[in-house]
Amino acid sequence: MKQSPFSLAVCTLASGSKGNATYISDGETSILVDAGLSGIEIQRRLASRGLSPEDLDAIIVTHEHSDHIRGVGILSRRYNLPVFINPKTHQACPRLGRLHEARPFECGTTFHVNDMAVHPFAISHDAQDPAGFTIGQNGTTIGIATDLGIATAMVRQHLKRCALLILEANHDLSMLETGPYPWPLKQRIRSRTGHLSNPDSKKLLNELQHDDLQHVILGHLSEINNTPQKAFDEVSGAITRCNAELTVADQYSSGPVIYLK
Ligand SMILES: [Zn+2]
Ligand SMILES: [Zn+2]
Numbered sequence: 388m389k390q391s392p393f394s395l396a397v398c399t400l401a402s403g404s405k406g407n408a409t410y411i412s413d414g415e416t417s418i419l420v421d422a423g424l425s426g427i428e429i430q431r432r433l434a435s436r437g438l439s440p441e442d443l444d445a446i447i448v449t450h451e452h453s454d455h456i457r458g459v460g461i462l463s464r465r466y467n468l469p470v471f472i473n474p475k476t477h478q479a480c481p482r483l484g485r486l487h488e489a490r491p492f493e494c495g496t497t498f499h500v501n502d503m504a505v506h507p508f509a510i511s512h513d514a515q516d517p518a519g520f521t522i523g524q525n526g527t528t529i530g531i532a533t534d535l536g537i538a539t540a541m542v543r544q545h546l547k548r549c550a551l552l553i554l555e556a557n558h559d560l561s562m563l564e565t566g567p568y569p570w571p572l573k574q575r576i577r578s579r580t581g582h583l584s585n586p587d588s589k590k591l592l593n594e595l596q597h598d599d600l601q602h603v604i605l606g607h608l609s610e611i612n613n614t615p616q617k618a619f620d621e622v623s624g625a626i627t628r629c630n631a632e633l634t635v636a637d638q639y640s641s642g643p644v645i646y647l648k
Contacts, residue, residue, distance in 0.1 A: 392646070394413070394525035394550075396645065396646050397602075399642040400641045401423065402607055402638060403609070403636075404454050408420070409531065410644075416501040417443050418446065420522075421448060422456065423457045423458065436644050443462075445471060448470060449517060449518050449519070450514035450515070451480045451515060452534070459486075460482075463488075464487055469486075469488040469489075469490050470490065471490045471491075471498065472490070472491065473507070476515055476516050479514070494508055503524045504522070506520065510532060510534065511580050512580050512581070513581065514534075519545065521546070528548065528550060532552075534582065534607060536577075537579050538591045547595060550602070552604070553606050554603060556584075556588040556605040556608060556613065556618040557582035557583055557585075558584050558585065558609045559584070563609075568611065568612070586621060588605065589621055589625040593625040598628075598629055600631040602645050604634055604635070605618050610638065615637075
């Protein structure tokens with residue numbers, strides 16, 4: 388048995404359309420889900436929370452949009468990290484460059500990084516084969532689903548019973564409607580393959596909450612069409628049947644390291 392004082396630790400290094408990266412560790416194995424900032428900036432964000440890229444074991448990629456992959460190639464080469472990426476996503480990333488090692492996965496099939504079990508599942512987003520993940524270790528499971536236009540039954544099924552959830556709260560509906568984006572872009576964001584709104588996120592969380600849900604992190608907020616306060620105020624109304632703490636991930640700085648029981 389491992390003697391770790393926590394089951395899993397989670398730290399959002401960045402979240403939003405300018406870059407996404409989440410650090411997850413069980414105390415022995417540490418991974419990044421996405422690395423959408425420059426390599427040097429990822430190192431800085433890790434260091435700001437006392438974490439080191441030297442301790443990473445792998446990078447896992449959700450989809451090919453640049454806000455999720457910008458630093459993947461350089462970090463993989465610099466720290467000899469395997470990159471778990473599904474084949475369609477990899478094909479859609481010609482600028483990734485050489486990877487230390489690419490390990491293909493398929494949505495629906497669990498894979499392991501050492502003892503950490505990672506289950507990828509399909510999400511609805513305008514990318515080749517976008518994935519959300521649940522990650523399980525020491526009896527604790529966390530769920531990550533950002534960049535999705537709708538929370539399908541499959542997404543809801545996978546995110547049940549997680550101790551921590553990272554959910555998208557991309558936009559406030561009236562800010563998007565009255566905001567400066569051109570009509571086609573507004574349409575894209577609202578579409579089934581776009582991004583979840585604050586009320587969508589609230590509805591999803593209301594359904595997913597359970598007694599053992601410890602923490603919910605809202606992510607991928609639009610800087611133009613949302614504010615952290617609006618997202619927090621709207622989505623926090625969903626938490627009626629548990630004592631989960633709700634926080635909002637930031638684009639420009641790492642969040643605290645959250646240690647799960
Ligand atoms: Zn994104
Ligand atoms: Zn995306």
